[in-house]
Amino acid sequence: MLIDLKGKTVLVTGASSGIGRQIAIELGAAGAAVAVHYNLHEDEAIELAAETGNGSKAFKADLGIAQAAGDLFDTVVEEYGQVDVLVNNAGIFEPCPVESPKEEWLESWNRTLAVNLTSTGILCRAAINHFVEKGGGRIVNIASRAAFRGETRDYLAYAASKGGMVSLSRSIARSFGKKGVKSFVIAPGFVRTPMAEAVIDEEVVVRTELALGEMTTPGDIAPLVVLMASGKLDHATGSTVDINAGSYMR
Ligand SMILES: NC(=O)c1ccc[n+]([C@@H]2O[C@H](COP(=O)([O-])OP(=O)(O)OC[C@H]3O[C@@H](n4cnc5c(N)ncnc54)[C@H](OP(=O)(O)O)[C@@H]3O)[C@@H](O)[C@H]2O)c1
Numbered sequence: 161m162l163i164d165l166k167g168k169t170v171l172v173t174g175a176s177s178g179i180g181r182q183i184a185i186e187l188g189a190a191g192a193a194v195a196v197h198y199n200l201h202e203d204e205a206i207e208l209a210a211e212t213g214n215g216s217k218a219f220k221a222d223l224g225i226a227q228a229a230g231d232l233f234d235t236v237v238e239e240y241g242q243v244d245v246l247v248n249n250a251g252i253f254e255p256c257p258v259e260s261p262k263e264e265w266l267e268s269w270n271r272t273l274a275v276n277l278t279s280t281g282i283l284c285r286a287a288i289n290h291f292v293e294k295g296g297g298r299i300v301n302i303a304s305r306a307a308f309r310g311e312t313r314d315y316l317a318y319a320a321s322k323g324g325m326v327s328l329s330r331s332i333a334r335s336f337g338k339k340g341v342k343s344f345v346i347a348p349g350f351v352r353t354p355m356a357e358a359v360i361d362e363e364v365v366v367r368t369e370l371a372l373g374e375m376t377t378p379g380d381i382a383p384l385v386v387l388m389a390s391g392k393l394d395h396a397t398g399s400t401v402d403i404n405a406g407s408y409m410r
Contacts, residue, residue, distance in 0.1 A: 163392070170246075170247060171195040173250035175197055178378055188211075188213055196219065198220055234286070246297070252275045254317075268317060280301060281328060298343070303322040304348060307400075326400060347401070351375075
């Protein structure tokens with residue numbers, strides 16, 4: 161199957177690292193211009209945009225700030241004239257035990273919801289309006305196994321944010337399909353990236369959690385994003401694909 165994304169513009173949030181980085185590389189290899197979003201890792205994003213080619217460029221925004229999320233979409237549209245696909249991938253995974261002081265817990269909850277869910281909502285809103293006006297477009301939301309299985313005790317906010325992404329995505333698919341807007345979710349289990357490496361022992365995870373004998377990598381996620389972006393999966397709009405090495409089967 162040949163996938164040609166030449167002439168398409170894709171905004172990938174959190175493309176400076178891990179899963180987002182690989183998504184940008186593979187979209188670029190399929191011919192897309194990628195708006196490589198980053199927050200702190202500017203050098204990595206600029207380098208990646210150059211490597212991705214097709215007119216790809218780096219765009220900074222702190223997605224913990226609502227205004228910045230809204231501005232990001234507008235800036236990318238201004239730069240390219242249009243966006244065809246939005247990939248909401250940026251996210252944080254920070255522990256916040258229920259035993260923490262109330263203010264600390266709430267700060268962490270709000271930070272997690274702001275980056276993982278509110279920014280996704282803001283970007284989806286902007287994308288829906290843009291897509292309806294231009295006759296269609298696609299959204300891919302990178303959620304998590306945690307949305308369905310739940311997460312461990314210190315990551316309640318993370319699981320809640322990812323559950324929110326799933327219901328948001330389904331609502332978009334139901335409501336705007338006839339206007340040409342398609343919306344998909346990918347729900348990874350642990351993936352070998354800086355986020356997972358900070359909290360897991362890979363050998364233990366493979367031995368105790370996975371059906372497969374090896375850890376999932378960003379290269380196991382990115383091809384599906386390319387397929388979703390291409391339109392070849394449009395009749396799966398609203399659906400979620402689990403990529404978790406058989407660690408959790410719904
Ligand atoms: N790795 C896993 O095991 C796993 C499992 C399930 C789901 N996921 C999901 O997959 C997505 C990517 O995760 P990853 O493992 O690739 O993580 P990662 O390597 O830690 O990368 C996270 C990305 O999000 C960006 N980001 C973080 N905070 C931000 C903020 N305040 N504003 C804007 N951007 C921000 C980072 O940008 P800068 O570095 O430039 O600041 C970076 O590009 C996340 O949504 C995560 O929840 C990951």
